[in-house]
Structure formats: structure tokens, C-alpha cells
Amino acid sequence: MKPLEPSDPRTIGPFPLLAQLGRGGMGRVYLGRAPDGSLVAIKVIHDTLAQNPRFRARFAREIEAAARVPEIHTPRVVQAGPDDTPPWMATAYIPAPSLQEAVDEHGPLSHRAALFLAARLAAGLAAIHASGLVHRDLTPRNVLLAIDQPKIIDFGIARVMDASRLTAQGSLLGTYAYMSPEQLSREQVGPPSDVFSLGSLLAFAASGRSPFLDETIPPTINSVDADPPEFPRLPDGDLRELVVRCLRKEPAQRPRPEEIVALLEHRWPEDDGWLPARIVGMIVEKEREAARLAKGESLGLLSSAADAGEPGRTPPVPAGGEPPGPPRTPLWKRPLLLIVPGAALVIGVAAVAIGVLIDPGRATAPPPVSATPTPTPASTPTSTPTPTPSPSPSPSPSPRREVTDDGRAFQSGGWSQFTVTVDPDNTGVRITRRFDADVAWQSASISVNGRPAGMWEPVPGARLTWMDQTVRLPLSVTDGRSRLTIRNTYEDSTKDFNEFRYVIEQRIGEEWERADVVDVGPSHTAQEKAHDYRITEQTWRGTRTFRY
Incomplete structure (x- = not known):
């Protein structure tokens, strides 16, 4: 969270802006206050992108997609202005770190927490797919670790399964290390693609490293497309077996999200806490x-x-009586x-x-x-x-x-x-x-x-x-x-x-x-x-x- 810059707007729609939550290739995300006093996250599209009719159509589809997924799996859409200049969408603010932030700061999740993450994300994907959508960008940055369960965000490149492509020919949308082989080869993408991304995400959550991430983009793409996954830090057991199944190169060989939910849903009481x-x-x-x-x-x-x-x-x-010192290396990167x-x-x-x-x-x-x-x-x-x-x-x-x-x-x-x-x-x-x-x-x-x-x-x-x-x-x-x-x-x-x-x-x-x-x-x-x-x-x- 950062202060507003001089170039930032002070209001979007009916929402006064309080701070900047983040920025990306599509635009910026702000923290705003709703008329009833509740907080909202407002995604505002860059002016240059908003001038593209094709992109506006995609953003309108994102709003529709996010509104169709049950609230338990994604932040609720509060209001949107897809035809405004610039276009924007406000969702309920979830005060939670992304999976990327949490692992970067504190290291991999425990085995138990990673299994809970797998079960709830699989349930979220099942709901997304039941709405006729494919997310296509399930990455650690697009998963919030909320207190009750993880939330999937950013439907910016979600696509209706039976719709024609709205992206430029030959373009790649998504994050390379978490893409499926069929995404990289620009083939028709369906629900199994999200399952592949889920496998890469779970490997990162439990080990701190993507199984395909390399120093540059070309070897990363080649690794996803042709190489077997590598996760030396991921312990043997049920989670590793699930990740291996999700990362099969052939889409038809991957488990469906519903199968993952059925495998994991009875592992703990519903009201148990899951976050460290x-x-x-x-x-x-x-x-x-x-x-x-x-x-x-x-x-x-x-x-x-x-x-x-x-x-x-x-x-x-x-407890030792010494005053706080300078920032230290995160605990998980030091001897435990x-x-x-x-x-x-x-x-x-x-x-x-x-x-x-x-x-x-x-x-x-x-x-x-x-x-x-x-x-x-x-x-x-x-x-x-x-x-x-x-x-x-x-x-x-x-x-x-x-x-x-x-x-x-x-x-x-x-x-x-x-x-x-x-x-x-x-x-x-x-x-x-x-x-x-x-x-x-x-x-x-x-x-x-x-x-x-x-x-x-x-x-x-x-x-x-x-x-x-x-x-x-x-x-x-x-x-x-x-x-x-x-x-x-x-x-x-x-x-x-x-x-x-x-x-x-x-x-x-x-x-x-x-x-x-x-x-x-x-x-x-x-x-x-x-x-x-x-x-x-x-x-x-x-x-x-x-x-x-």
C-alpha cells in the first residue's frame, strides 16, 4: 500500500481514493471508501488500453466474469464503470497478502496449509469453470490468503469457453512460469489449463520455487512445454503426488478440480484455522x-x-531487552x-x-x-x-x-x-x-x-x-x-x-x-x-x- 501520487485521481465513480494498492500492465489498483464506509479495491485501466475497443470488450467481460463466481472464492463486485473514461471496477477489499507476498516474506506454507490451499483453490476453479469461464492466469500474485480461505482475483484474461478470441493474434497472456503447455502453443485453452497452473502454484506454495521458472523467458517456456517438472524442495507424499498429476503435459490426463476437492475436502474440520x-x-x-x-x-x-x-x-x-534493530533477513531464509x-x-x-x-x-x-x-x-x-x-x-x-x-x-x-x-x-x-x-x-x-x-x-x-x-x-x-x-x-x-x-x-x-x-x-x-x-x-x- 502506497500514498497517492500527484498524478493519481482523487475519486473514481462514487469512491474517494485513499491509497494505491498496486500497479501492473493493465492499470492501477486503488483503495477506496464506499458511501457506506466500507473499503473497496478499485481497478482502473490505463488510458492507452482503454482507447482500444477490443480491450474494453475484454475488461467488460472481466467484470461479468468476476460477478458470476460465488463470493466465497473471489471478492464481490461492488460497482463498475466499463464505459467510463478510464474504465474501472470496484470489488470488496480483502485485507490479505497474496501468496507471492506471503512466501517471499515468510517462506513456504506448511504441508497442512498447502493441502487446504489446494482444496479451496480447486473448489474455486470448479466454480469458475461451472460459470463457463477459464481463468488463464492463476499465479501466486492472483491468490489472496484471506483469513477464511484463499481468494482468486484478477479475471483480466479470463475467457468465456465458447467465445472467440479477443486477444491479438499470436499474443501470450499470462505469466510464463505458470502457463500450461497449450497456452504457450497458442492452442484452444480449457479448464485443464487452469489445473496445470494450479499444480505449478502449489509447488511454489509448498517449496518456495516454481517447478519451471528459469532466469530468462525462453528456457522457462521450453521447460513448461517439454521438460518434466523439478521440485527438489517438495517433500514426498500426497501433495507432491497431486502436483505431479496436475502438471501432466496432456490436458486429458490431469485431474478435474472436482476430483481434487473430493480427495481433500474431509481432511480437517471446516472451522479450523489454516493460516500460520x-x-x-x-x-x-x-x-x-x-x-x-x-x-x-x-x-x-x-x-x-x-x-x-x-x-x-x-x-x-x-524479550531480551534490546531495542529493535535494522530490518533483518526473513526468518525462512535464516537457520530455523x-x-x-x-x-x-x-x-x-x-x-x-x-x-x-x-x-x-x-x-x-x-x-x-x-x-x-x-x-x-x-x-x-x-x-x-x-x-x-x-x-x-x-x-x-x-x-x-x-x-x-x-x-x-x-x-x-x-x-x-x-x-x-x-x-x-x-x-x-x-x-x-x-x-x-x-x-x-x-x-x-x-x-x-x-x-x-x-x-x-x-x-x-x-x-x-x-x-x-x-x-x-x-x-x-x-x-x-x-x-x-x-x-x-x-x-x-x-x-x-x-x-x-x-x-x-x-x-x-x-x-x-x-x-x-x-x-x-x-x-x-x-x-x-x-x-x-x-x-x-x-x-x-x-x-x-x-x-x-
């Missing part, structure tokens, strides 16, 4: 940036606030030792950590409740981060749960801490899970009020004593509700599924009244299930420190 925490964080930032723009703030002000910290707050300080940090304290946030002691045995007296709360006012800057508590010896075994707010909580097999944090400006929720190497192989997914929200991933090869994983839940998931139910389902190294449910009640204003309920999932023992507990806390513009 680091990508959910990208969504959160895009949502916050767009929301502030909608309130009238400029991108320059947003940048200053991000650099200097908002009034009344201090910039987050890493750390994951998303979640230990930094954000002043002015209501938070409570929840832990459990599962081991049976003799009971011990609960620790005393602190009689005096220790507020940390939001208006009082501080340069000293809250110290991370040192691990203390495991308490005597007890059939009950030990609940604290300082991280000293226990679970069989290792330490475990869950922290639910409500942002003071009510723009979302963040959940932090802290655990040691004994439970580092857990993979967890999160849903909020039945909507997919995100997932935690295992960290292969991690050898740290403590690790933090944070999932920030976007406003689109929390949706301004006064009651949130967060479901956390995780799978450990033994393939055993466990579940926790958090219920957060919050009151808008300077006070937060919250009740955190944790319900242990079905795979625990009957004794463990019997020890549900409820915590009620009241905080103001700080964080109370006490024990239960």
Missing part, C-alpha cells in the same frame, strides 16, 4: 492500516506511528531457530495467562491471591520490558490445575502457557502460546466463534528452552463482538488431538470485564476433563498482576 501465525499477522497489519486510512489518517502518519509508537505506548521491546515472538508486553492491554497442571497425585494448597493489583497505566511510557519469569521447579503433583498469570503453569510432557490479549483499541485479539522443547512438535489451529482464525505450526529442529508463538486475530474475525469463543485444537507428536476453548467477555470502554473458560478436549483422561475452571478478572488501562 506469521501470515495472520500480515492480515492484521493490512486491516489496521486500512481502518486508519478509512478514518482519515494518511499513510505518512501511519508510518510515523509505526516507527515512533502510538501516543501513550512504547514500541514493543523483544526462532519463531514468531510473543513475549513483548504491549502497554494498555488486558491480558491473562492460562495454564494447567494435569499430573494426578496429592493436592497442594493453592498459591495466595495477591491483595493489591499492580496496574501499568497506558499513559506511562516505560523502557523496561516485563521480565520473562524464570522456570521454577515443577510443583508437587496435584489432581487440579494451577492457574497463574506469570507463565509458571504446567502440563504433562512440558511447560505450557496460553495468553489471550485484547487490544486496547478493540481492533482484534492476540493469543500467545509459550512452551518448551518437550511440546515443540504440536501443531494447533484456532477458530473464533466458529470462523477459521489461524494456526500454530511445529518448529522442526528447534533446540530452545523456551519458545513463543503468537496468533493475532484480525478484526474481521473478532468483528466487534462482546463475546468471543476461541477454539484451539492441536495435534501432538503422537497424532493425539486435544482441544481447549477460551471464552472472553469484554466490555468496551476503559474497563474490561472478562471471563476465561478453558475446556479440555475429548482426548484427555476422564479425570482431566473433570477439572474445568473459570477465571473472572476486571482490569482498567493496565494489567493486573495476581495469582489464582
